[in-house]
Amino acid sequence: MPGTLNSPRMQPPGPRGHWLWGCSGELQRDPLGFYERTWREYGDFARVRIVPGMYLYMLFRPEDVEQVLVRNHRNYRKPDFFNKPLGSVAGRGLVTSDGELWKTQRKLAQPAFHRDRLALLGVTMAETAESCAEELSRGAAGQTVDIQQVMSRLTLKIAGETLFGADLSSEASSLGGAFKTAFEHVHLRMNNQMLPPEWIPTAENRRFRRAKAVLDRVVEEMIQARRRENVVRNDLLGTLLAARDDETGKGMSDAQLRDEVLTLLLAGNDTVGAALSWSWYLLGQHPEIQDEVAAEVKNLPDSRAPMVGDLAALPLTRAVFEETLRLYPPAPGQPRQALGPDEMNGYVIPKNSFVMVCQWVTHRDPQFWTDPNTFNPRRFLADDDQRPKFSYFPFGGGPRSCIGQHFAMMEGILILATILRQFRVELVPGQTIEPDTTFTLKPKPGVNVRLWPR
Numbered sequence: 312m313p314g315t316l317n318s319p320r321m322q323p324p325g326p327r328g329h330w331l332w333g334c335s336g337e338l339q340r341d342p343l344g345f346y347e348r349t350w351r352e353y354g355d356f357a358r359v360r361i362v363p364g365m366y367l368y369m370l371f372r373p374e375d376v377e378q379v380l381v382r383n384h385r386n387y388r389k390p391d392f393f394n395k396p397l398g399s400v401a402g403r404g405l406v407t408s409d410g411e412l413w414k415t416q417r418k419l420a421q422p423a424f425h426r427d428r429l430a431l432l433g434v435t436m437a438e439t440a441e442s443c444a445e446e447l448s449r450g451a452a453g454q455t456v457d458i459q460q461v462m463s464r465l466t467l468k469i470a471g472e473t474l475f476g477a478d479l480s481s482e483a484s485s486l487g488g489a490f491k492t493a494f495e496h497v498h499l500r501m502n503n504q505m506l507p508p509e510w511i512p513t514a515e516n517r518r519f520r521r522a523k524a525v526l527d528r529v530v531e532e533m534i535q536a537r538r539r540e541n542v543v544r545n546d547l548l549g550t551l552l553a554a555r556d557d558e559t560g561k562g563m564s565d566a567q568l569r570d571e572v573l574t575l576l577l578a579g580n581d582t583v584g585a586a587l588s589w590s591w592y593l594l595g596q597h598p599e600i601q602d603e604v605a606a607e608v609k610n611l612p613d614s615r616a617p618m619v620g621d622l623a624a625l626p627l628t629r630a631v632f633e634e635t636l637r638l639y640p641p642a643p644g645q646p647r648q649a650l651g652p653d654e655m656n657g658y659v660i661p662k663n664s665f666v667m668v669c670q671w672v673t674h675r676d677p678q679f680w681t682d683p684n685t686f687n688p689r690r691f692l693a694d695d696d697q698r699p700k701f702s703y704f705p706f707g708g709g710p711r712s713c714i715g716q717h718f719a720m721m722e723g724i725l726i727l728a729t730i731l732r733q734f735r736v737e738l739v740p741g742q743t744i745e746p747d748t749t750f751t752l753k754p755k756p757g758v759n760v761r762l763w764p765r
């Protein structure tokens with residue numbers, strides 16, 4: 312019985328799957344469905360057989376999530392099946408590094424995301440969003456666009472501009488093309504553990520190697536040019552270049568800087584674009600909420616385009632983005648591997664086992680959310696929020712939580728407000744849209760909308 316016996320032989324219930332490959336096939340084919348079924352059939356804490364002798368503990372309760380991400384975080388690392396594909400592009404940047412290297416890097420990178428710095432980056436975000444809205448307004452009234460593609464180009468442009476002042480969304484940019492190839496390679500590797508190793512010269516591996524060489528060369532040249540320039544610029548690269556360790560006085564090496572730049576590009580671009588695409592999908596289904604948000608934006612002084620100083624005056628827009636991240640968290644689950652045994656709910660989690668915290672399930676648990684599957688941004692406006700802390704954690708938690716959280720919120724709110732100020736966004740009827748889980752959680756195949764001037 313859970314909670315009564317703490318013996319390594321007593322194990323929580325859970326699916327065993329096929330005798331040889333356990334549940335690994337199901338987990339890869341349909342992760343969201345698998346999380347949900349496991350939770351419904353086995354409850355808040357389940358042990359999933361991956362292959363013979365290897366188990367994944369799925370934790371759905373906020374207290375257990377907190378134990379892994381915060382209280383006992385030192386006992387957990389990011390597993391190789393997650394780190395290796397990302398590391399092939401981003402080396403040993405913040406997402407994939409561990410231990411002392413991660414600690415030093417996090418300390419050095421943190422100031423780049425300080426409130427004052429973000430306010431400067433927010434100016435670039437607002438301007439880029441406004442020029443996207445202007446470009447869209449040159450199309451005919453009622454034009455149909457795949458808003459997912461529009462968001463993807465816009466967030467890539469913002470990522471490039473805020474990181475190092477370059478437009479990556481331009482077809483002409485060699486960096487943009489190489490980044491796309493590298494990104495696709497990470498997708499492929501994350502979802503396919505059986506591919507030939509990267510050193511084997513398959514066509515795909517060779518394509519990736521060429522792209523990675525371009526990425527490294529362009530970013531390294533950019534770093535060297537900045538070092539020569541000897542001027543501190545306000546973009547993220549400028550702040551990272553200027554960062555010094557308090558104790559040693561040392562900054563980052565060129566190789567480390569390159570890895571951090573590529574990491575921020577990988578972690579920061581697709582996530583925000585994916586979330587915004589879901590926001591449009593949800594707002595398209597709820598025109599009444601869309602109109603309320605538009606009214607909030609039109610209420611800004613002189614009905615001008617939203618700017619970074621307006622964020623506090625846009626609580627409903629913020630709530631829409633928060634509610635989107637609840638229903639469609641771009642990172643719907645994070646895996647960890649136990650470095651030593653841990654104890655949870657009266658059971659022992661043995662050393663080396665895998666654990667998974669899972670926003671997709673916890674964010675829709677009716678214990679914490681009334682009508683959990685309903686899009687209701689107003690739930691984030693209530694003052695008397697009694698929910699446990701880790702019932703909502705789109706940006707993870709603890710020391711490894713998202714360093715770009717406030718950047719992402721600012722970008723999401725500014726883009727929603729800028730587009731809604733000018734357009735009514737209508738979903739094209741008859742589309743079948745489902746979550747694509749190959750990397751960040753995105754609407755598949757896209758979200759076709761009609762844009763009507765307001």
Ligand code: HEM
Nearest residue numbers: 405406578579582583641642645706707711713714715719
């Ligand atoms: C809606 C957008 C975003 C979501 C939902 C999101 C989500 C997350 C989550 C859940 C983690 C923790 C991963 C784990 O514990 O394994 C994380 C880490 C991280 N995120 Fe984000 N993220 C977003 C946007 C961004 C942006 C805009 C940036 C950078 C500009 C960024 C950079 C990072 C980095 C560097 C880490 C690793 C932090 C560390 O381990 O120290 N993310 N993100």
